[in-house]
């Protein structure tokens with residue numbers, strides 16, 4: 001399969017590295033471009049064999065599966081630019097949440113999907129969220145999901161939970177690394193521990209924690225019960241967390257959804273302008 005990638009910024013680059021290093025596609029099967037071409041060239045230079053194209057049309061023409069990895073508001077322009085070269089045999093995937101499946105279908109004459117990756121896929125772990133357009137057969141969905149499983153755990157979601165699922169899967173690594181960073185900073189500022197020690201102990205704790213869940217030893221509540229000896233020290237810390245975090249995640253999901261709907265409104269305006277012109 002020839003895999004095209006338009007936009008090799010942060011996530012486009014990570015996706016290319018992940019696909020190639022997992023063996024989901026050979027370097028020679030990857031065709032990439034980026035508006036600032038030098039960015040894509042650096043990536044092609046790092047993985048000899050990857051084909052670098054200056055023209056977006058060449059990427060489309062030479063690929064079967066095409067990932068559009070630009071920012072949400074850049075989608076209308078990119079979809080308009082690629083549309084003349086897209087055939088019924090292409091599969092085009094958006095890696096971003098605010099662009100609706102319906103908008104992709106209206107813009108392109110092929111099978112479309114959303115495949116929202118997570119930085120965790122770089123380690124061959126974590127979920128990649130899939131939502132398909134209306135004209136996919138079950139066996140076609142299975143085939144592509146199977147391909148994604150070379151470097152992730154593909155998970156199909158309904159469009160209505162896109163934002164929250166993406167908050168968990170794709171933004172989650174940033175949210176929880178922020179909390180861990182605060183945990184380390186506070187350990188250093190409030191006690192005599194050296195930063196490097198706090199960082200090492202925290203990293204080992206979090207890796208151990210994820211292994212416990214991976215191996216199925218505990219659920220979240222059963223683990224808390226095991227560590228929280230009644231009347232002990234953990235309970236004092238948990239009381240602080242309970243007090244201080246009340247409403248925090250509710251506010252977080254409200255904030256991400258507000259931004260999501262803002263982006264969707266701007267996108268709808270842009271797509272309508274495109275249709276009218």
Ligand SMILES: NC(=O)C1=CN([C@@H]2O[C@H](COP(=O)(O)OP(=O)(O)OC[C@H]3O[C@@H](n4cnc5c(N)ncnc54)[C@H](OP(=O)(O)O)[C@@H]3O)[C@@H](O)[C@H]2O)C=CC1
Nearest residue numbers: 007008009010011012034035036069070071072096117170
């Ligand atoms: N970061 C993450 O963990 C995740 C991100 N995403 C999604 O990935 C998308 C990209 O995010 P991110 O990589 O961080 O953003 P970046 O800004 O780093 O990358 C976007 C890239 O697209 C390029 N680009 C823009 N317009 C065009 C065009 N017309 N033709 C070719 N290339 C173009 C830009 O080129 P130039 O160099 O000229 O600016 C840039 O390199 C977003 O929509 C985001 O929602 C999805 C899941 C996870």
Ligand SMILES: O=C(O)[C@@H]1CCC=N1
Nearest residue numbers: 096097098166170171
């Ligand atoms: O479009 C999205 O939902 C992703 C999640 C992280 C950044 N963008």
